[in-house]
Amino acid sequence: MDSINQQQPEENHKDLAGTEAGKKIKELVGKSSTCYFCTKITTGEPLKTRPMSVQKVDEDGSFWFLSASDSHKNADIQTDSQVHLLFQGSDYSDFLSVYGSATISTDKELIKELWEPVLKTWFTEGIDDPRITVIKVDTQEGYYWDNKHGNAVAFVKMAAGAILGKTLDDSIEGKLTV
Numbered sequence: 001m002d003s004i005n006q007q008q009p010e011e012n013h014k015d016l017a018g019t020e021a022g023k024k025i026k027e028l029v030g031k032s033s034t035c036y037f038c039t040k041i042t043t044g045e046p047l048k049t050r051p052m053s054v055q056k057v058d059e060d061g062s063f064w065f066l067s068a069s070d071s072h073k074n075a076d077i078q079t080d081s082q083v084h085l086l087f088q089g090s091d092y093s094d095f096l097s098v099y100g101s102a103t104i105s106t107d108k109e110l111i112k113e114l115w116e117p118v119l120k121t122w123f124t125e126g127i128d129d130p131r132i133t134v135i136k137v138d139t140q141e142g143y144y145w146d147n148k149h150g151n152a153v154a155f156v157k158m159a160a161g162a163i164l165g166k167t168l169d170d171s172i173e174g175k176l177t178v
Helices: 018-031 072-079 108-114 117-121 151-164
Strands: 034-039 048-053 062-068 082-088 095-105 132-147 171-177
Touching: 018 095, 018 132, 018 171, 034 072, 048 062, 048 072, 062 072, 062 095, 062 108, 072 095, 072 132, 108 132
Parallel strands: none
Antiparallel strands: 034 048, 034 082, 062 132, 082 095, 095 132, 132 171
Protein backbone atom coordinates (compact mmCIF):
# COMPACT_ATOMS: atom_id res chain seq x y z
CA MET A 1 0.00 0.00 0.00
CA ASP A 2 1.12 3.52 -0.65
CA SER A 3 1.63 5.94 2.24
CA ILE A 4 -1.73 7.74 1.98
CA ASN A 5 -3.60 4.46 2.45
CA GLN A 6 -1.43 3.53 5.45
CA GLN A 7 -2.76 6.62 7.24
CA GLN A 8 -6.40 5.60 6.73
CA PRO A 9 -8.33 4.52 9.83
CA GLU A 10 -10.49 2.20 7.69
CA GLU A 11 -9.97 -0.18 4.78
CA ASN A 12 -9.70 1.70 1.50
CA HIS A 13 -8.55 -1.07 -0.86
CA LYS A 14 -10.64 -3.90 -2.25
CA ASP A 15 -9.74 -5.92 -5.33
CA LEU A 16 -12.73 -7.33 -7.21
CA ALA A 17 -12.86 -10.40 -9.46
CA GLY A 18 -15.34 -12.17 -11.72
CA THR A 19 -18.99 -11.13 -11.49
CA GLU A 20 -18.25 -8.65 -8.70
CA ALA A 21 -15.69 -6.87 -10.93
CA GLY A 22 -18.10 -6.87 -13.88
CA LYS A 23 -20.85 -5.33 -11.75
CA LYS A 24 -18.49 -2.58 -10.50
CA ILE A 25 -17.47 -1.79 -14.10
CA LYS A 26 -21.13 -1.57 -15.16
CA GLU A 27 -21.97 0.61 -12.14
CA LEU A 28 -19.17 3.09 -12.79
CA VAL A 29 -19.83 3.28 -16.54
CA GLY A 30 -23.50 3.93 -15.72
CA LYS A 31 -22.41 7.17 -14.03
CA SER A 32 -20.49 8.36 -17.10
CA SER A 33 -20.85 6.56 -20.39
CA THR A 34 -18.20 8.67 -22.10
CA CYS A 35 -14.58 7.61 -21.94
CA TYR A 36 -11.22 8.30 -23.46
CA PHE A 37 -10.67 5.46 -25.91
CA CYS A 38 -6.91 4.92 -26.34
CA THR A 39 -5.24 2.92 -29.11
CA LYS A 40 -1.62 2.24 -30.09
CA ILE A 41 -0.88 1.49 -26.45
CA THR A 42 1.70 -1.25 -27.08
CA THR A 43 3.61 0.41 -29.91
CA GLY A 44 5.95 2.64 -27.89
CA GLU A 45 4.46 5.65 -29.72
CA PRO A 46 2.24 8.31 -28.14
CA LEU A 47 -1.25 7.02 -27.38
CA LYS A 48 -4.02 7.88 -29.81
CA THR A 49 -6.83 9.12 -27.58
CA ARG A 50 -10.33 10.25 -28.43
CA PRO A 51 -13.63 10.61 -26.54
CA MET A 52 -16.15 7.85 -27.22
CA SER A 53 -19.61 7.03 -25.90
CA VAL A 54 -20.26 3.52 -24.69
CA GLN A 55 -23.38 2.12 -26.33
CA LYS A 56 -23.56 -0.91 -24.03
CA VAL A 57 -21.67 -2.50 -21.14
CA ASP A 58 -22.49 -5.86 -19.62
CA GLU A 59 -21.82 -7.48 -16.25
CA ASP A 60 -18.92 -9.43 -17.74
CA GLY A 61 -17.10 -6.12 -18.24
CA SER A 62 -17.44 -6.04 -22.05
CA PHE A 63 -18.08 -2.75 -23.86
CA TRP A 64 -19.67 -1.95 -27.25
CA PHE A 65 -19.11 1.20 -29.30
CA LEU A 66 -20.21 2.26 -32.78
CA SER A 67 -17.46 3.54 -35.04
CA ALA A 68 -16.84 4.36 -38.70
CA SER A 69 -15.05 1.72 -40.73
CA ASP A 70 -12.76 4.39 -42.21
CA SER A 71 -11.77 5.90 -38.82
CA HIS A 72 -8.22 6.04 -37.50
CA LYS A 73 -9.48 4.14 -34.45
CA ASN A 74 -10.59 1.17 -36.55
CA ALA A 75 -7.28 1.23 -38.45
CA ASP A 76 -5.36 1.28 -35.17
CA ILE A 77 -7.35 -1.68 -33.81
CA GLN A 78 -6.66 -3.69 -36.97
CA THR A 79 -2.92 -3.36 -36.37
CA ASP A 80 -2.98 -3.58 -32.54
CA SER A 81 -6.15 -4.79 -30.82
CA GLN A 82 -5.06 -3.79 -27.30
CA VAL A 83 -6.92 -0.70 -26.06
CA HIS A 84 -7.25 1.33 -22.90
CA LEU A 85 -10.49 3.00 -21.74
CA LEU A 86 -10.43 5.80 -19.15
CA PHE A 87 -13.60 7.00 -17.39
CA GLN A 88 -14.32 9.80 -14.92
CA GLY A 89 -17.83 9.92 -13.47
CA SER A 90 -17.51 12.95 -11.19
CA ASP A 91 -14.91 15.39 -9.90
CA TYR A 92 -14.04 13.31 -6.83
CA SER A 93 -15.05 9.71 -7.51
CA ASP A 94 -16.10 7.15 -10.08
CA PHE A 95 -12.77 6.74 -11.88
CA LEU A 96 -12.21 3.64 -13.98
CA SER A 97 -9.26 2.43 -16.05
CA VAL A 98 -9.84 -0.60 -18.29
CA TYR A 99 -7.31 -2.48 -20.40
CA GLY A 100 -8.68 -4.89 -22.97
CA SER A 101 -8.79 -6.39 -26.41
CA ALA A 102 -10.94 -4.87 -29.17
CA THR A 103 -12.63 -6.59 -32.10
CA ILE A 104 -14.52 -5.02 -34.99
CA SER A 105 -17.80 -6.35 -36.37
CA THR A 106 -20.32 -5.35 -39.04
CA ASP A 107 -23.19 -7.39 -37.52
CA LYS A 108 -26.34 -5.51 -38.67
CA GLU A 109 -28.50 -6.88 -35.83
CA LEU A 110 -26.01 -5.65 -33.25
CA ILE A 111 -25.83 -2.26 -34.97
CA LYS A 112 -29.65 -2.02 -34.77
CA GLU A 113 -29.55 -2.93 -31.07
CA LEU A 114 -26.95 -0.23 -30.32
CA TRP A 115 -28.32 2.49 -32.61
CA GLU A 116 -29.53 5.84 -31.26
CA PRO A 117 -30.92 8.65 -33.48
CA VAL A 118 -28.24 11.13 -32.36
CA LEU A 119 -25.64 8.90 -34.07
CA LYS A 120 -26.89 10.23 -37.42
CA THR A 121 -24.56 13.15 -36.68
CA TRP A 122 -21.63 10.85 -37.52
CA PHE A 123 -23.40 8.35 -39.75
CA THR A 124 -25.30 10.64 -42.11
CA GLU A 125 -27.04 7.80 -43.94
CA GLY A 126 -28.61 6.68 -40.66
CA ILE A 127 -28.77 3.16 -39.33
CA ASP A 128 -28.08 1.74 -42.82
CA ASP A 129 -24.87 3.75 -43.30
CA PRO A 130 -22.40 1.22 -44.75
CA ARG A 131 -19.54 2.72 -42.68
CA ILE A 132 -20.99 1.70 -39.28
CA THR A 133 -19.03 -0.91 -37.37
CA VAL A 134 -19.29 -2.24 -33.84
CA ILE A 135 -16.21 -2.26 -31.65
CA LYS A 136 -16.39 -4.73 -28.77
CA VAL A 137 -13.82 -4.39 -25.99
CA ASP A 138 -13.33 -7.41 -23.74
CA THR A 139 -11.85 -6.29 -20.43
CA GLN A 140 -8.64 -8.07 -19.46
CA GLU A 141 -7.97 -6.05 -16.34
CA GLY A 142 -8.86 -2.75 -14.77
CA TYR A 143 -8.56 -0.50 -11.77
CA TYR A 144 -11.17 1.65 -10.06
CA TRP A 145 -11.30 4.54 -7.61
CA ASP A 146 -14.65 5.28 -6.01
CA ASN A 147 -16.18 6.29 -2.69
CA LYS A 148 -18.05 3.95 -0.39
CA HIS A 149 -20.99 6.04 0.77
CA GLY A 150 -21.67 8.66 -1.92
CA ASN A 151 -20.28 12.11 -2.61
CA ALA A 152 -21.99 13.83 0.36
CA VAL A 153 -20.43 11.49 2.95
CA ALA A 154 -17.08 11.65 1.14
CA PHE A 155 -17.15 15.46 1.30
CA VAL A 156 -17.97 15.47 5.04
CA LYS A 157 -15.13 13.01 5.75
CA MET A 158 -12.67 15.10 3.71
CA ALA A 159 -13.73 18.29 5.50
CA ALA A 160 -13.46 16.62 8.93
CA GLY A 161 -10.05 15.23 8.01
CA ALA A 162 -8.84 18.67 6.97
CA ILE A 163 -10.05 20.22 10.25
CA LEU A 164 -8.53 17.43 12.37
CA GLY A 165 -5.34 17.17 10.31
CA LYS A 166 -5.99 13.47 9.64
CA THR A 167 -6.38 11.47 6.46
CA LEU A 168 -10.11 10.77 6.48
CA ASP A 169 -11.70 10.03 3.20
CA ASP A 170 -14.38 7.71 1.94
CA SER A 171 -12.39 6.36 -0.98
CA ILE A 172 -12.16 2.77 -2.10
CA GLU A 173 -9.94 1.46 -4.88
CA GLY A 174 -8.77 -1.80 -6.28
CA LYS A 175 -7.84 -4.03 -9.16
CA LEU A 176 -10.59 -5.46 -11.36
CA THR A 177 -10.17 -8.93 -12.84
CA VAL A 178 -13.02 -10.27 -14.97
